[in-house]
Amino acid sequence: MLLSSQNIHHFPQNFPMNFNGKLTAKIVIKDDYVRTDGTSTLYLQIFVSGQKKKIPLHIAVKPIYFDKVKQRVKSKDIFHKDYNLIIEKSLADLNKIEIKYRLENENLTMDKLLHEYQNPSSRIDFIKFWEMEMENQKLIRDNATVQQQLSTLRKVKGYQNSILFYEITKDFYEKMIFHFEKVEKNAPHTIQTLAKNFKKYLHIANELGVKTPLKYQDIKMPKCVSNRAFLLPDEVFKLYEYYNSQFINESLKNILARFLFSCFTGLRISDIRAISLENVVNDILIFFAQKTGKLQRIQLSESALKFIGNDKLFYGEYTDQHINRELKQIVKACGIKKNVTFHVSRHSFATNFLICGGRVEDLQKLLGHSEIKETMVYVHIVESITDKQIHNMNDILTKKPLN
Known part of the structure; x- marks a missing residue:
């Protein structure tokens, strides 16, 4: 569609254009290549601090x-x-x-210029910016993390389909959180995840020089009392007995092997999918974590080694949904009345590691947490368990004495 002449300001034709000494632009024709219809393509040629880039004008x-x-x-x-x-x-x-960056005293690089030029709305609309940045996240994050962030994005879009950067004020943010808490009645953990992801993408925007009334560092993460499900040692043992029983079929055994292996290593399902026997050197597991990209080294206990196959680590390929669906049937068959998903195995490892006397600093390394406060959640869980169990001693003197 050809452009209207309205609202177009003509530039003086004294080119090449020198904007600020670092940026130069001019229009060039690639006349060394002539198409079959006798025409050649026009380009916008840009120079920024010695870097050169040609952008086709589709003319x-x-x-x-x-x-x-x-x-x-x-x-x-x-x-x-x-x-x-x-x-x-x-x-x-x-x-x-160029004017925007000069007025904001920001350094204009070729990458920033192309980002701005090719995605003009991303500097105006936070939702557009978030959608575009999600494409970058798909390249560097594991699928589970990307899906979680996409889920948050869909929730925020459901609240307001377009959020201009200048609209992101403290009042706007508080009203949005209030909506999901009181109107949508989302669980505290869901609210915490939403706040974390909103803050993450606002952080990226602010770091790229986008000015907002509410800065990412002003967003305080809502506190969420942990209700993480986990299995105690006797419940893990029940699953192990079922794993070795004659009643379990091959598919369930393959899934349970992964789950129990994670109960003794803390591995996420994304990491279990990515590793093979080549990652195991003697009794040491060495791998790059899918979520963080960190190199991790885990000493495998005798318990963990019980679930590794002879010619491959684990057998069969299953989706997350199938694994979680089958796990619910497994725990039900074992008489465990807890809502179990695969991630419960990671919580179980962390909790039981501390119950068995492990140090929280060591647990932080095993779980690959960047900050100790992430790991301290499990310390609080264990403390609550021991606080409850101390009261069980009250039953000793109320029980009938043994003959």
Whole structure:
């Protein structure tokens, strides 16, 4: 669709354009390649601090119809007015970006310039920015993390489909959280996840120079009393007995092997999928964590080694949904009345590690936590268990004496 001449400001034709000494732009024609229809493509050629980049304008004209000095399409081309409007709008957009960075005293790099030029709405609309950044996250994060962040994005879009950066105030944020707490009646953990992901993408935007009334560091994470499900040693033993029983079929045994292995290592399901026997050296497991990219080294206990196959680590391929569905049937068959998903195995490892006398600093390394406060959640869980169990001693004197 050709552009209207309304609201287009013509640029003076003294090109190349020198914006601030570091940025230079001009319109060039690739006349060393002529298409079958006799035309050549026009480009916006940009120089930033010595770096060069050509951006196609999606315009093609005959070389004789392009004025290389004025850098405009000559009037001999019947679409010269429309083509020149496209050229001038491209240069105007470039000029707006340069002025914005200069006024905000921000350093303009080639990467930032291309990001701004090719995604103009991402500097205006937080939702558009979040959607675009999610594409980058897909390249560096494990699938479970990406799906969690996409779920939060869908929730926020359901609340308000477009959020302009200047709208992100303390009042806006508090109203949004209130909506999900009181209207949607989301669980505290869901609210905490939403706040964490909202803050994460606001952080990325602020770091890229996007100004918002509410800065990411002003967002205080809501406290969430942990109600993480976990299995105690006797419950893990029940699963182990079922694992070795004659009643379990091959598929359930394969799934339970993964779960019990995680109960003794703390591995996420994404890491279990990524490792093989090549990651096991004697009784040491060495791998890069899928979620964080960190290199981790775990000493495998005799218990953990019981669930490793002879020619491969684990047998069968199963989706997260299938694994969680089957685990519910397994724990029900074992008489365990808890809501169990695969991640419960990681919580169980952490809790039982501390119950058995493990140090929280060592647990932090085993779980791959970047901050000790993440690991301290399990310390509080264990403390609550021991506080309750101390009261069980009250039953000793109320029981009938043995004969």
